[in-house]
Amino acid sequence: MNTPETDKKADFDEAALFFHKYPTPGKLEIQATKPLGNQRDLALAYSPGVAAPCLAIRDDPDTAADYTARANLVGVVSNGSAVLGLGNIGPLASKPVMEGKAVLFKKFAGIDVFDIEIDAPEIHRMVETVAALEPTFGGINLEDIKAPECFEVEEQLKARMGIPVFHDDQHGTAIIVAAAVLNALELAGKDISKVKIVTSGAGAAALACLNLLVSLGAEIGNIWVTDRFGVAYKGRVDEMDRWKDPYVKDTEARTLADVIGGADVFLGLSAAGVLKPDLLHLMADKPLILALANPNPEIMPEAARAARPDAMICTGRSDFPNQVNNVLCFPYIFRGALDCGARAINEDMKMAAVRAIAALAREEPSDVAARAYSGETPIFGPDFLIPSPFDPRLILRIAPAVAKAACETGVANRPIADMAAYVEKLTRFVFRSGLIMKPIFSTAKAASAKRVVYADGEDERVLRAAQVVLEEGIAQPILIGRPQVIDARLERYGLRIRRGTDFDFINPEDDPRYRVYVDLLIELGGRRGVTPEAARNMVRTDNTVIAALAVKRGEAEAMICGLEGRFARHLRQVNLIIGPRPHITDHDLSTLSMLISQRGVLFLTDTYVTIDPSAEEIAEMTILAAEEIRRFGIEPKAALLSYSDFGSRDAESAQKMRKAAQILASRVPDLECDGEMHADSALSEALRQRVYPHSRLTGEANLLVFPSLDAANITLTALRTMLDALHVGPILLGTDKPAHILTPSVTSRGVVNMTALAVAEAAHKAQATLIETA
Ligand SMILES: NC(=O)C1=CN([C@@H]2O[C@H](COP(=O)(O)OP(=O)(O)OC[C@H]3O[C@@H](n4cnc5c(N)ncnc54)[C@H](OP(=O)(O)O)[C@@H]3O)[C@@H](O)[C@H]2O)C=CC1
Ligand SMILES: CC(=O)C(=O)O
Numbered sequence: 001m002n003t004p005e006t007d008k009k010a011d012f013d014e015a016a017l018f019f020h021k022y023p024t025p026g027k028l029e030i031q032a033t034k035p036l037g038n039q040r041d042l043a044l045a046y047s048p049g050v051a052a053p054c055l056a057i058r059d060d061p062d063t064a065a066d067y068t069a070r071a072n073l074v075g076v077v078s079n080g081s082a083v084l085g086l087g088n089i090g091p092l093a094s095k096p097v098m099e100g101k102a103v104l105f106k107k108f109a110g111i112d113v114f115d116i117e118i119d120a121p122e123i124h125r126m127v128e129t130v131a132a133l134e135p136t137f138g139g140i141n142l143e144d145i146k147a148p149e150c151f152e153v154e155e156q157l158k159a160r161m162g163i164p165v166f167h168d169d170q171h172g173t174a175i176i177v178a179a180a181v182l183n184a185l186e187l188a189g190k191d192i193s194k195v196k197i198v199t200s201g202a203g204a205a206a207l208a209c210l211n212l213l214v215s216l217g218a219e220i221g222n223i224w225v226t227d228r229f230g231v232a233y234k235g236r237v238d239e240m241d242r243w244k245d246p247y248v249k250d251t252e253a254r255t256l257a258d259v260i261g262g263a264d265v266f267l268g269l270s271a272a273g274v275l276k277p278d279l280l281h282l283m284a285d286k287p288l289i290l291a292l293a294n295p296n297p298e299i300m301p302e303a304a305r306a307a308r309p310d311a312m313i314c315t316g317r318s319d320f321p322n323q324v325n326n327v328l329c330f331p332y333i334f335r336g337a338l339d340c341g342a343r344a345i346n347e348d349m350k351m352a353a354v355r356a357i358a359a360l361a362r363e364e365p366s367d368v369a370a371r372a373y374s375g376e377t378p379i380f381g382p383d384f385l386i387p388s389p390f391d392p393r394l395i396l397r398i399a400p401a402v403a404k405a406a407c408e409t410g411v412a413n414r415p416i417a418d419m420a421a422y423v424e425k426l427t428r429f430v431f432r433s434g435l436i437m438k439p440i441f442s443t444a445k446a447a448s449a450k451r452v453v454y455a456d457g458e459d460e461r462v463l464r465a466a467q468v469v470l471e472e473g474i475a476q477p478i479l480i481g482r483p484q485v486i487d488a489r490l491e492r493y494g495l496r497i498r499r500g501t502d503f504d505f506i507n508p509e510d511d512p513r514y515r516v517y518v519d520l521l522i523e524l525g526g527r528r529g530v531t532p533e534a535a536r537n538m539v540r541t542d543n544t545v546i547a548a549l550a551v552k553r554g555e556a557e558a559m560i561c562g563l564e565g566r567f568a569r570h571l572r573q574v575n576l577i578i579g580p581r582p583h584i585t586d587h588d589l590s591t592l593s594m595l596i597s598q599r600g601v602l603f604l605t606d607t608y609v610t611i612d613p614s615a616e617e618i619a620e621m622t623i624l625a626a627e628e629i630r631r632f633g634i635e636p637k638a639a640l641l642s643y644s645d646f647g648s649r650d651a652e653s654a655q656k657m658r659k660a661a662q663i664l665a666s667r668v669p670d671l672e673c674d675g676e677m678h679a680d681s682a683l684s685e686a687l688r689q690r691v692y693p694h695s696r697l698t699g700e701a702n703l704l705v706f707p708s709l710d711a712a713n714i715t716l717t718a719l720r721t722m723l724d725a726l727h728v729g730p731i732l733l734g735t736d737k738p739a740h741i742l743t744p745s746v747t748s749r750g751v752v753n754m755t756a757l758a759v760a761e762a763a764h765k766a767q768a769t770l771i772e773t774a
């Protein structure tokens, strides 16, 4: 029978299949890091030039780190014998998980990965295959290999290979579990040497967690292990092995129910639904429940919470608080290990990671944390035992701690001499990564007022986006569209959300507010040539007008339009009805475009509004753009671009940019900004230094300001295509209330991004008003 829950799951599964299939099957591709633009490049990259690095490496193998990608390349290796909690589904079926791990390595730590799925159920074949890959990789991450074979495989590979070999399901899981346990016990006021720990699962993950907890002070006598055959008791013959032996008990107890009484910690690393709610009352005071099976935990958090309101609850999933998942560990432990050329990941390095993660959750909320979590600044407590996987501080804390431990224990081939410079380098990586949208989504989720009205409420992209923003709690959509069309399309696209129950709507053909909207438009436009007749016509025919009026009347916090029709027409209506914010004239509205690519994040202004802005207008748009960029947690560095490089040419457009730079220097002396300059001077400090060593701009500019709309828009579209970048925008700057005019090429994902941005902007404005009126 179909229930809302099964329908939701089917939808989600379908979305996951679609996500994996389009636009290109899978989640990965290989990219060249060197241009092969001409004959000479080809000669350098391949024959004959390639012989030089080959011979250098033959003479000194360590130089492979200088001449190849090896030092930043990890092999994620599986035989598919214990894939998540799905069991032995084989190497081919494990590939999506391994590609997924690869993407996480790249996203969170900038590490490149080849996923290697090996058809080798036997230990010997697995070991021989992986050991033979040593020349390829800087490290090996073993993944989803079942116990007890995984222990043998790892032991043998560690003994044979001179690079880190790390079984993620064992040690990545153990590190994050240990951090969560340490923090939970501190909150519960319990001593690790006295707590009773009961597991469900005695496989790779569970046993490694127990071993690490024992090295942190847990008593073996207080630990009870159970698996599919029940308690690991003395005399049991089924599924026993030498790795379980230390935890075997001389006991009559046989089942999880027999041993869970008085337990302080339940450690589930087994399978879905194993922990029944009626067992929870047997557990000790303030128990810690780690229900970590993926994708479905041993007990769902709501059921655990209902049975034991005093419990601290963790799962492996991202849709509940306290996600205890090895993704919080493996990207960063490898980052630290690779960066110092570690030959192994030893116990000290693992312990350093445990302590860094545990300490991070307890840190006083800092500026960085506030930006990372935005509206929901985390405070150490039962629902925040460990940091979220999106916390940008993870890499900044774990990687240096691990590298330091590697250097101190003598396993680093390339010890890090300047730790402060290393942390600075990692900080730059954080800003380059796509984590940039995270603060915006957090603010939107935490916002109390989040109604967004969509002018193009019948458009497929808007309907799909509406479902996502509702599900993610980003916004409360109001769709403008004919009810029967919206309903039919929701049905056709297989979307679950429903008009009336899930979202409000405005029917442009017949809405009770029609009169009020017309009156308001006459009031706003009367002195700007809008006759009553024209006003009636506009409300009847133009959804952008309705959206803007709804925002003006306070029926929504923000509006999105522009999926059809010309930008200028939408802008006219927004300008007329919502208008510029105080102290800004309607000539000063401008747009900011953000491009997110492998190369990093780049902002461009003004990409859509003013054809030939004056120096004053350029200064204004730069100030507005800088303000917006700071909301992403980034300090703006603005370059005013021209065909002239620091006075090399003197045409009117060059003078204009020079003058804008002067205005900015006096109006906002704190803004790092300079001009006029070439685009390459903006993006390369070395080039800039050569032309003009005294520039106020340091490093790489992240905000490019253009002398004309032609230049800005051409650059935007060229860069977007060439870098295969994600365009977030255009972000309309200077309006009194958030109103964004998208472009016809926007995707549904683009609509979601811009919705989050609009809600975050509204929350920011509401906050600013509160402060002003306080
Ligand atoms: N949150 C996280 O970060 C991580 C979560 N996990 C999850 O932990 C689970 C185990 O992974 P892993 O250790 O790598 O796999 P293994 O195959 O090595 O171990 C699985 C263990 O779970 C036991 N088990 C399976 N089904 C049941 C059941 N119905 N009742 C009791 N015990 C059961 C198995 O017992 P038997 O040997 O008797 O079959 C075995 O001891 C998976 O669900 C995985 O997704 C793993 C790593 C990280
Ligand atoms: C998270 C993980 O590695 C697993 O569930 O297997």
Ligand SMILES: [Mg+2]
Binding pocket: 084, 143, 144, 168, 169
């Ligand atoms: Mg795994």
